[in-house]
Amino acid sequence: MDQIWCHRPESTQRTLERPIRATSHEYDAGARQRWRSHDHAQLIFTTSGVLRVTTSFGVWTLGPHRALWIAPLVDYEWIATSAARMHSVYFEPQASPWPESECHAVTVSSLLRELVAAMAEGRERDALITPLLLSEMRDSREASGAGLPLPLDRRLRQICDVLLADPANGDSLSIWGERVGASERTLARLFKDETGLTFGHWRQQLRIVEAVSKLARGVRVAEIAAELGYANSSAFITMFRKTMGETPQRYLKSEPR
Known part of the structure; x- marks a missing residue:
């Protein structure tokens, strides 16, 4: 991104x-x-x-x-x-x-x-x-999985900048805390306060947003799973279906209900 x-x-x-x-x-x-x-x-x-x-x-x-x-x-x-x-x-x-x-x-x-x-x-x-x-x-109804809130705090934006460019990044919040000069607890609280999501949930939502973009470009599910850091296609499909309500293969083909 x-x-x-x-x-x-x-x-x-x-x-x-x-x-x-x-x-x-x-x-x-x-x-x-x-x-x-x-x-x-x-x-x-x-x-x-x-x-x-x-x-x-x-x-x-x-x-x-x-x-x-x-x-x-x-x-x-x-x-x-x-x-x-x-x-x-x-x-x-x-x-x-x-x-x-x-x-x-x-x-x-x-x-x-x-x-x-x-x-x-x-x-x-x-x-x-x-x-x-x-x-x-x-x-019309709200579309799930299309958007990702962005924080305002400078330190969180440093983190988000890297993750937006590399959604597969799996560094923990404690590692990020050392890089941006804040405690893990402080970053966790700020993420929740400013985005309404935990850090883990935010990163997962980012990967969903990135996956939707790749699916629409015709990238195969196995390639998307690997690029986003999932161990295998099954793990990615399970996460996608849990979040979006349907499998990646059906998502872009489905008409709104």
Whole structure:
């Protein structure tokens, strides 16, 4: 994963031509949108390939059927970890389906995907599409396993920086404590306070996020298990199924229920 800590966001402050506007673009692997923010909210997802979206407080990996709601004025960037086709829907405040100011991942139903695609084709049917689009978004459920919270503490960010670049790293929190100048107990408490997860759970969630990205790129399960530090494929599959509710082979193929 890419290092993420220092950035100067580009501010995109303008009024949309319409209260809700959709676009569709194709990107090669490695394509990147540098840090920016908007006055309006945005929903982004892919119909093929994988995007990794980063804010100052979280990282989300978006494969098919998983979308990210980016609230207004949130600084973010994204990178296509594989060739991807991305849909974006922009919302003026008065047209927003959700009032909250936090980013969150949601499932993308087949209907929502087709509505966005139709809106991206042209404005002639927007008046008919908009009410159903908003209804489908409000009925969508939270997408599990797509995001990873990031801490603010400088010492924790040093740890996360290394782990994001090398998810297979298995160093204990006591070893990290020696490197960053804090006790194991202090780091454990801070991880829980700032991310809501224990260090072990955070690292496991990181490996899930990385695995989803690799699965979408067509990497074999055995290769993913080895790259992420698991003893064998069975151990990785057991962990993945326990966390995500289904096996890696079925995960990206499954439609949201």
